[in-house]
Amino acid sequence: MSAETLIGKSIPRIGSVEKALGRARYTGDIILPGMLYGKVLRSPHAHARIVNIDTTKAERIPGVKAVVTGIKDTPRGALFGIIPHTRDHLLLPYDKVRYVGEEVAAVAAIDEDIAEEAVSAIKVEYEPLPFVLTWQDAMKEGAPLVHEHRAKNMAAHYLVHEGNVEEALARSHYVWEHEFTCEVASHALPEPFTALCSFEPSGKYNFWMQTQCPFQVRQGLHNTMKVPLSDIRLHSVPMGGAHGGRSDTPPGAFIAGLLSRKAGKPVQIKFSREEVEDAMRDKAAKVWRVKIGFAKDGAITGRDIFMMLECGAYASSAIVELWVPLLIDEVLWRSPAYRYDAHLVYTNKTISSMMRTRAHVGPMSLDVAFDQVSKELGIDPIELRLKNAVLPNEVVPSKSIVTSTALSESIVMAAKKAKYSQKRGKLAYGRGIGIGSGNMQAMFYMGFRSGSTAFIKFNDDGSCTLFTGNCDLGQGNVTLHTQVAAEELGIPMSTIKVCYGDTELCYQDPGNYSMSATVVSANAVKKAAQDARRRILETAGDLLDVSREEVEQKEDGRYYVKRRIGKGTSVSLGDVCRSAFKRGKPVYGFGDYRARIDYSDFSVDVKQPYNEKTYGQKVTAYSFGTTAVEVKVDTETGQVTVTDIWAVNDCGTVLNPLLVRGQMHAQLSFMLGQGLYETNVWDEKTGRKLTSTYRTYKVPTANETPRIETYTLGIPDPDGPYGAKEGSLGFGCGLHGAIANAIYDAVGIRVYDVPFKPETILKLLKEKEAKEKRKKNSG
Numbered sequence: 001m002s003a004e005t006l007i008g009k010s011i012p013r014i015g016s017v018e019k020a021l022g023r024a025r026y027t028g029d030i031i032l033p034g035m036l037y038g039k040v041l042r043s044p045h046a047h048a049r050i051v052n053i054d055t056t057k058a059e060r061i062p063g064v065k066a067v068v069t070g071i072k073d074t075p076r077g078a079l080f081g082i083i084p085h086t087r088d089h090l091l092l093p094y095d096k097v098r099y100v101g102e103e104v105a106a107v108a109a110i111d112e113d114i115a116e117e118a119v120s121a122i123k124v125e126y127e128p129l130p131f132v133l134t135w136q137d138a139m140k141e142g143a144p145l146v147h148e149h150r151a152k153n154m155a156a157h158y159l160v161h162e163g164n165v166e167e168a169l170a171r172s173h174y175v176w177e178h179e180f181t182c183e184v185a186s187h188a189l190p191e192p193f194t195a196l197c198s199f200e201p202s203g204k205y206n207f208w209m210q211t212q213c214p215f216q217v218r219q220g221l222h223n224t225m226k227v228p229l230s231d232i233r234l235h236s237v238p239m240g241g242a243h244g245g246r247s248d249t250p251p252g253a254f255i256a257g258l259l260s261r262k263a264g265k266p267v268q269i270k271f272s273r274e275e276v277e278d279a280m281r282d283k284a285a286k287v288w289r290v291k292i293g294f295a296k297d298g299a300i301t302g303r304d305i306f307m308m309l310e311c312g313a314y315a316s317s318a319i320v321e322l323w324v325p326l327l328i329d330e331v332l333w334r335s336p337a338y339r340y341d342a343h344l345v346y347t348n349k350t351i352s353s354m355m356r357t358r359a360h361v362g363p364m365s366l367d368v369a370f371d372q373v374s375k376e377l378g379i380d381p382i383e384l385r386l387k388n389a390v391l392p393n394e395v396v397p398s399k400s401i402v403t404s405t406a407l408s409e410s411i412v413m414a415a416k417k418a419k420y421s422q423k424r425g426k427l428a429y430g431r432g433i434g435i436g437s438g439n440m441q442a443m444f445y446m447g448f449r450s451g452s453t454a455f456i457k458f459n460d461d462g463s464c465t466l467f468t469g470n471c472d473l474g475q476g477n478v479t480l481h482t483q484v485a486a487e488e489l490g491i492p493m494s495t496i497k498v499c500y501g502d503t504e505l506c507y508q509d510p511g512n513y514s515m516s517a518t519v520v521s522a523n524a525v526k527k528a529a530q531d532a533r534r535r536i537l538e539t540a541g542d543l544l545d546v547s548r549e550e551v552e553q554k555e556d557g558r559y560y561v562k563r564r565i566g567k568g569t570s571v572s573l574g575d576v577c578r579s580a581f582k583r584g585k586p587v588y589g590f591g592d593y594r595a596r597i598d599y600s601d602f603s604v605d606v607k608q609p610y611n612e613k614t615y616g617q618k619v620t621a622y623s624f625g626t627t628a629v630e631v632k633v634d635t636e637t638g639q640v641t642v643t644d645i646w647a648v649n650d651c652g653t654v655l656n657p658l659l660v661r662g663q664m665h666a667q668l669s670f671m672l673g674q675g676l677y678e679t680n681v682w683d684e685k686t687g688r689k690l691t692s693t694y695r696t697y698k699v700p701t702a703n704e705t706p707r708i709e710t711y712t713l714g715i716p717d718p719d720g721p722y723g724a725k726e727g728s729l730g731f732g733c734g735l736h737g738a739i740a741n742a743i744y745d746a747v748g749i750r751v752y753d754v755p756f757k758p759e760t761i762l763k764l765l766k767e768k769e770a771k772e773k774r775k776k777n778s779g
Contacts, residue, residue: 005487006483006486006487006493007483007487007653007655007722008653008654008655008656008657009483009656009657010656010657010658010659011479011483011493011656011658011659012479012658013476013479013658013659013662014476014478014479014482014498015238015472015478018238019238019474024238025237025238026191026194026210026237026238026239026240027194027195027196027208027209027210027237027268028191028192028194028268028270030196030208030237030268031268032196032198032266032268033266034265034266035196035265035266035267035268036065036066036108036109036110036259036260036263036265036266036267036268037108037109037110037111037112037115037267037268037269037270038106038107038108038115038255038256038259038267038268038269039106039107039109039112039115039116039118039119039269040103040104040105040106040119040252040255040269040275041103041104041105041106041107041119041122041124042100042101042102042103042104042275042278042279043097043099043100043101043102043103043104043126044100045097045100045126045128045129045131045687046098046099046100046131046133046348046349046686046687046688047096047097047098047099047128047129047130047131047144047146047348047687048096048097048126048127048128048129049095049096049126049127049129050070050071050093050094050095050096050097050104050124050125050126051125051126051127052124052125053069053071053104053105053122053123053124053125054122054123054124054125055067055069055105055122057121057122057123058107058118058119058121058122059118061109061114061117061118061121062114063109063110063111063114064107064108064109064114064115064118065108065109065110065263065265066107066108066259066262066263066267067105067106067107067108067118067122067262068092068105068106068107068255068258068259068262069092069094069104069105070090070092070093070094070095070104070105071094073092073258073262074090074091074092074093074094074224074258075224075225075226076094078090078091078223078224078225078226079223079224080220080223080224080248080249080314080316081314081315081316081319082216082220082248082316082317082319082320083319085156086155086156086315086319087223088147088155088314088315089313089314089315089316089351091103091224091249091250091251091254091255092104092105092106092251092254092255092258096129097126098146098147098313098314098348099312099313099348099349099350099351099687100278100686100687100688100689101275101278101279101350101689102279102313103251103252103255103279104122104124105119105122105124106119106255106258106259106269107119107122107259108259108260108262108263108265108267129144130144131144131348131687132144132146132153132346132347132348133347133348133349133682133684133687134285134310134347135285135287135308135309135310135345135347137347138152138153138310138345138346138347139152139153139154139345145346146313146346146347146348147346150346153345153346153347154343154344154345154346155311155315155318155319155344155345155346156315156319156322156343156344157342157343157344158322158323158326158340158341158342158344159339159340159341159342160326160330160338160339160340160397160398160615161338161339161340161341162337162338162339162397162398163302163336163337163338163397164337165302165303165304165337165338165339167337168293168301168302168336168337169291169293169301169302169304169337171293171301172293172294172295172301172302173294173295173296173377174293174294174296174373174376174377175291175292175293175294176291176292176294176369176372176373176376177289177290177291177292178289178290178365178368178369178752179287179288179289179290179752180287180288180289180290180361180364180365180368180752180753180754181285181286181287181288181361181752181753181754182285182286182360182361182674182753182754182755183285183679183680183753183754183755184282184283184284184285184310184349184350184352184680185282185283185355185357185674185678185679185680186277186282186283186678186680186691186697187241187242187243187244187245187280187281187282187283187355188243188673188678188694188697188699189210189240189241189242189243189245189246189276190240190241191210191239191240191241192270192271192272192273192275192276193209193210193246193250193252193270193271193275193276193280194209194210194252194268194269194270194271195207195208195209195250195252195253195255195256195268195269196208196209196256196266196267196268196269197253197256197257197259197260197266197267198260198265198266199257199260199261199264199266201264203227203231204231204232204233205221205225205227205231205232205233205257205260205261206233206235207221207232207233207234207235207253207256207257208234208235208237209234209237209250209252209253210237210239210240210242210246211234211242211246211247211250211471211501211511212239212242212244212246212247212471212473212511212512212513213246213247213510213511213512213513214234214236214469214471214501214502214503214506214509214511215449215469215503215508215509215510215511216247216249216449216510216511216513217234217248217249217250217253218232218233218234218503219249220248220249221249221253221254221257224249224254225254225257225258232503233502233503233504234501234502234503235502236471236499236500236501236502238472239471239472239473239474240474241473241474242473242512243355243356243670244283244353244354244355244356244358244513245280245281245353245354245355246473247317247353247354247511247512247513248281248316248317248351248353250280251279252269252271255269256268256269273692273693273694274692274693277350277689277691277692277693277697278350278689278692279350280350280351281316281350281351281352281353282312282349282350282351282352282353282680283352283353283355283357283358283674284309284310284311284312284318284321284352284358285309285310285352286307286308286309286310286361287306287307287308287309288305288306288307288325288361288362288365289305289306289307290303290304290305290306290362290365290366290369291303291304292304292366292369292373293337294373294377296377297379297387298373298374298377298379298383298384298387298388299334299387299388300333300334300335300336300388301335301336301337302335302336302337302338303333303335303337303338303339304339305329305339305340305341305342305362306341306342307322307325307340307341307342307343308342308343308345309321309322309342309343309344309345309352310345310347310349310352311344311345311346311347311351311352312346312347312348312349312350312351312352313346313347313348313349313350313351314346314351315344315346316351316352316353317353317354318344318351318352318353318354319344320354321352321353321354321355321358322342322343322344323342324354324358324359324441324444325340325342325358325359325361325362326340326342326398327359327398327400327441327444327618327619328359328362328363328438328439328440328441328733329359329362329363329366330396330397330398330400331390331396331400331402331405331439331619331622332363332366332389332390332407332437332438332439332624333366333385333388333389333390334388334389334390334394335397338397340397348687349682349687349689350689354513356667356670356728356729357670357671357674357729357732357733359438359440359733360438360671360674360733360734360735360736360737360754361736361754363436363437363438363439363733363734363736363737364436364734364736364737364740364754365737366737367434367435367436367437367734367737367738367740367741368737368740368741368750368752370384370385370388371434371741371744372750380421381424381435382411382412382415382420382421382435385411385437386408386411386412389405389407389408389411389437390402390405390407391405391408392404392405398615398616398618399615399616399617400616400617400618400619401617402622403621403717403718403719404621404622404652404715404716404717404718404725405439405622405624405650406624406650406713406715407437407439407624407625407626407650409648409650409713409715410437410624410625410626410648410649410650410713410731411435411437411626413626413648413711413713414435414626414627414628414646414647414648414711415435415626415628417628417646417648417709417711418433418435418628418629418630418644418646420433420435420628423630424745425745427630427745427746429746429747430632430633430634430635430746430747431630431631431632431633431746432630432631432633432741432742432743432744432745432746432747433628433629433630433631433742433745434628434629434631434737434738434739434740434741434742434743434744434745435626435627435628435629435734435737435738435741436626436627436629436734436735436736436737436738436739436740436741437624437625437626437627437734437737438624438625438626438627438730438731438732438733438734438735438737439622439623439624439625439730439733440515440622440623440726440729440730440733441514441515441619441620441621441622441726442514442515442516442518442519442520442619442620442621442622442623442717442720442725442726443510443514443515443516443519443520443595443597443619443620443621444514444597444618444619444620445597445598445599445618445619446510446513446514447599449508449510450510450514450520450594450595450597450599451508451510451520451524451592451593451594451595452468452469452470452507452508452509452510452516452520452521452523452524452592452593453469453507453508453509453524453590453591453592453593454466454467454468454481454507454521454524454525454527454528454590454591454592455467455506455507455528455588455589455590455591456485456528456529456531456532456588456589456591457586457588458532458536458577458580458586458587458588459577460574460577460578460581461574461577462491462495462572462573462574462576462577463495463496463497464485464489464491464495464496464497464532464587465496465497465498465499466481466482466485466496466497466498466499466525466528467498467499467500467502467505467506467507468481468498468499468500468501468506468507468509468521468524468525469500469501469503469506469507469508469509469511469521470500470501470509470510470511470512470516470517470521471500471501471511471512472500472501472512473512475512475517475659475662475663475666475728476656476659476662476663477500477512477517477521478498478500479656479659480517480518480522480655480656480659481498481500481521481522481525482496482498483655483656484522484525484526484529484655484721485525485526485528485529487529488526488529488530488533489529489532489533489536490533490553490557491557491573492557509521509524515623515726515728515729516595518655518720518721518724518725518726518727519595519620519621519717519719519720519721519724519725519726520593520595520620521593522655522720522721522724523591523593523719523720523721524591524592524593525591525721526591526721527589527590527591527592527593528589528590528591529589529591530589530591531588531589531590531591532587532588532589533589534548535580535585535587535588535589536559536573536576536587537551537559539576539579539580539583539585539587540559540571540576542579543571543575543576543579544559544560544561544569544570544571546561550562554570557572557573558570558571558572558573559571559572559573559576595620596617596620596719597617597618597619597620598616598617598618620719621652621717621719621720621725621726622725622730623649623650623651623652623725623726623727623729623730623731624650624730624731625647625648625649625650625651625730625731625732625734626647626648626731626734627645627646627647627648627668627731627732627734627735627738628645628646628738629642629644629645629646629706629735629738629739629742630642630643630644630742631643631739631742631743631746632746633743633746633747633761635747635765637758637762638757638758638759638760638761638762638765639758639761640676640739640743640756640758640761641704641706642672642676642706642739642742643706643707644706644707644708644709645668645706645707645708645709645735646709646711647664647668647708647709647710647711647731647732648711648712648713648731649664649710649711649712649713649727649730649731650712650713650715650730650731651712651713651724651725651726651727651730651731652714652715652716652717652720652723652724652725652727653714653716653717653720653722653723653724654712654714654724654727655721655722655724657712660712660727660728661710663727663728664708664710664727664728664731664732665708665710666728667728667729667731667732668708668732668735669700669705670732671732671733671735671736672700672704672705672706672735673698673699673700674736674754674755675735675736675739675754675755675756676700676704676739676755676756677698677699677700677704677755678697678698678699678755679691679697679698679755679757680697681696712727736754739756740752740756743756743761747761747765747768748768749761749764749765749767749768750764751764
């Protein structure tokens with residue numbers, strides 16, 4: 001084997017050239033023989049009963065091949081939800097609609113124009129009902145219930161309570177408290193959603209769609225279509241991003257399946273940009289109230305957190321977003337007494353789901369607190385952070401062990417690179433510097449799906465195919481997994497092809513969910529490659545008439561007998577594979593990796609759902625990091641501009657620096673948009689979203705991208721392959737805290753609500769000016 005390792009090498013992402021040249025075939029590019037085109041009729045009401053649906057006219061239009069409605073075609077009681085306790089979503093409803101844009105009926109026709117005409121011909125009789133758009137309205141006495149079986153519109157509750165929080169706060173030298181909020185945010189995916197289904201007479205449903213969790217989506221279709229898992233196949237396709245928004249089972253796929261079965265032909269449904277924003281998934285609005293006690297020396301004595309989360313019309317995967325912020329908050333900063341009390345509330349809005357920035361408010365609250373409290377206690381803000389930072393092998397309130405963290409190192413490096421201490425409080429008025437830290441999990445608890453199985457099959461020329469249930473959303477997982485397999489096998493990456501995310505050909509995998517592609521999926525790939533290598537060496541040993549232990553692979557890729565002078569007799573990998581085939585023992589490798597997670601309190605009993613109270617090791621590994629930023633605040637317009645970012649990433653061993661740098665830039669851009677520009681608005685009278693296009697929902701472009709310097713620490717994690725762990729999210733979750741602190745350093749105002757809107761900045765500046773005038777006049 002070559003002494004030169006692939007680990008730590010910057011290798012370009014596989015498939016980039018095809019995407020850049022327009023050769024990649026996305027779901028929307030696939031055309032199957034006899035394919036029909038589907039269109040969906042959507043609810044104009046935020047909340048209404050479906051009284052009747054008349055599809056007679058639509059069915060009579062020439063070229064229409066199938067019409068489906070929930071009343072006629074949705075199996076009764078076929079509810080979607082990622083855990084049994086919160087299954088509440090009919091993917092094509094037959095009773096009520098609960099948000100504007102919800103699916104009501106659909107048609108399949110020979111072309112899109114006829115399908116549009118047929119959808120317009122469907123007549124629906126509704127009984128409009130009162131609706132609620134905010135959690136405050138949803139929880140009022142006598143408020144309309146989004147789901148009749150959920151009192152006060154409460155979808156779920158999650159609590160972790162360790163130590164005597166009241167006593168800890170009462171004994172604290174200083175107590176700091178505040179409320180933070182963030183608005184509903186869109187995933188803003190570059191590729192609009194498309195679903196294609198081809199139903200076979202045998203009963204098999206073949207699906208092509210954008211999904212980051214093929215096996216979870218298959219399970220959702222199994223639950224809602226009421227067919228065996230073996231009758232559902234998801235094919236892998238290139239994707240244009242996901243950001244967490246493609247993790248649920250989409251109604252569009254369910255409807256495409258119903259139409260294809262009814263028409264007996266493949267059906268493709270393409271959503272417009274407006275449909276994606278109105279009817280797919282958003283990030284939940286959030287309220288985060290925190291009270292923190294500090295000792296005189298700056299040590300945190302206790303934290304009391306109350307979180308209210310809007311899930312929209314259905315619980316969906318927002319149920320996970322209820323408890324994931326805990327997994328982030330508890331491992332950043334030490335807290336002897338700790339209470340996390342989180343509530344998930346229904347509203348008549350677009351459904352909320354996971355998003356890569358879902359837990360930014362918690363880290364932001366602590367970073368803002370550190371900057372404020374440092375002044376009160378007379379302690380340097382960096383020293384205050386270092387005093388409270390969780391260290392390796394500490395046990396956090398939920399009883400998880402943090403096996404690796406370089407949070408402290410990231411704080412020190414970011415401050416040094418940005419010259420934080422030299423600049424803070426010393427830049428010209430309107431310019432400021434701030435710092436913020438964040439973290440992310442690498443494989444959180446997903447029940448029996450918290451593991452991956454990979455398989456490698458060799459061909460007779462020595463090339464091979466790697467099968468993994470993971471998938472590639474554009475971040476480079478195929479490259480990562482090819483790199484790991486090639487490293488273990490000692491063969492060129494070009495001889496390895498990857499079959500990913502195909503539920504028929506691949507084994508179970510979490511998918512691109514829970515940041516598991518490295519710690520879990522790549523570990524399974526590594527084990528599969530090691531298993532295959534063992535078989536290769538055994539067969540090579542048979543050919544060379546020695547034991548497996550006496551065989552070595554040299555730089556030319558061939559296999560030799562160890563310690564033999566000169567090159568001597570050797571065999572190629574092709575020789576090995578052909579010989580193995582002749583003997584009826586073809587070369588393959590099987591690898592399985594189970595996440596280091598405590599399953600002891602998992603229960604399938606719906607009376608004891610795991611989201612209610614969970615303790616134990618619920619995360620395999622954690623990534624950390626810190627960002628420092630400089631900002632410029634325009635006091636005339638209120639616009640905040642981030643001019644510079646210094647980002648330090650504790651992602652363990654860096655397997656591919658090029659891919660990690662790319663992901664770091666992407667995360668910072670994503671966070672920047674949600675911190676400064678992106679906001680959704682609903683019409684209070686109709687419940688309709690008013691920000692469904694990129695003309696109304698603003699995302700940052702290259703023009704808004706600041707100067708960015710990225711750094712990695714390279715401290716190995718004990719669980720990750722070669723010491724690697726999640727590398728694209730954790731470090732950036734502190735960006736909003738850094739910006740908030742930089743705004744204060746620039747103009748002396750505190751912002752607690754995300755995004756940091758110009759109108760909010762101007763309002764606070766005016767209040768500050770008025771306060772200063774009153775103080776001056778009174779003095």
